[in-house]
Amino acid sequence: MATRFNAAKFQREMRNAQRKAEQEVQRQVRAYNQEVDRVNRANQRKVDDHNRAAQRHNQQVVDRFNRQVASVNAANAKANAHNKATISRLNSQLRAGQSAQYTPAEQELAERVHTALLTQDEREYDTFLSYARIDGSDTGVELRDCLEELGVSVWFDEVAIVPGKSQALQMDKGLRKARCGIALLTPAYLTGRFWTERELGALLHKSTLIPVLHNVTFDEVAEYSGILPDLAGFETSRDAVAVIAQKIATAVLPSQE
Structure with a gap:
């Protein structure tokens, strides 16, 4: 006798099999x-451990660098204090007349400039150095170096001029940033070349103009311009550039009380 197919039982078994399959899948998903x-x-945990180790290492590097910076800053502060003391002592010697001897005309020029600067406001540079490169570059560099060794800040085109920008505008700005001006008068300067003529024109009528004559005489300067203040100035034929720098520093730097 043939067995009769039980559809209801088959469906129950199918549903049970599906539930078991779903439960097994869920179990595998949970395990995964x-x-x-x-x-x-x-x-x-590995990332956190690595980050903590990296932070400790970085902090050690930063701390070591900060200690080095603090050490350098302390050394710089000590050097600055020493330099200021040296400059102050030198200025006192200069004003006491121990390092440079003035002619009457030079003394009058230095006193006039120093008096005029007493009412000047603070500016970025103590002085603007005007010169002709063709025959005044070497002397200009030496004068600039000597002045800066004495604590005088100098606007100097070889250092201050930024390539690619208007040279005329930069020079005009440099003139405005300086409390006084030095004109290094040389044969090429007296020919009235464009830049030197422009700079001297801005400086001529100022009581803070300091002429320095190099390879020219006062007679030659008088032929170039009769309106330089009293035709007074310092001469490289009389004094070394370092001595002239001392005389200028005396006039330009503030009095030491």
């Missing part, structure tokens, strides 16, 4: 997710 979480936690 748990393993993923475990791996993630382990990785995160």
Whole structure:
């Protein structure tokens, strides 16, 4: 006798099989997710450990660098204090007349400039150095170096001029930034070349103009311009550039009380 097919029983068995399959899939998914979480936690611990080690190392590097900076700053502060003391002592010697002997005309020029600067406001530079490169570059560099060694800040085109920008505008700005001006008068300067003529024109009527004559005489300067203040100035034929720098520093730097 043939067995009769029981559809209801078959459906129940199918549903039970599906539930078991779904439960098995869910169990596998949970197990997989748990393993993923475990791996993630382990990785995160490694990342955290690495970051903490890196932070400790970086902090040690920063602390070591900061100690070095503090040491350099302390050394610079000590050097600055020494330099200021040296400059102050030198200025006192200069004003006491121990390092440079003035002619009457030079003394009058220095006193006139020093008096005029007493009412000047503070500016970025103590002086603007005007010169002709063709025959005044070497002397200009030497004068600039000597002045800066004495604590005088100098606007000097070889250092201050920025390539690619208007040279005329930069020079005009330099003139405005300086409390006084030095004109290094040389044969080329007296020919009235464009730049030197422009700079001297801006300086001529100022009581703070300091002429320095190099390879020219006062008679030659008088032929070039009869309106230089009293035709007074310092001469490289009489004094070394370092001595002239001392005389200028005496006039330009503030009095030491």
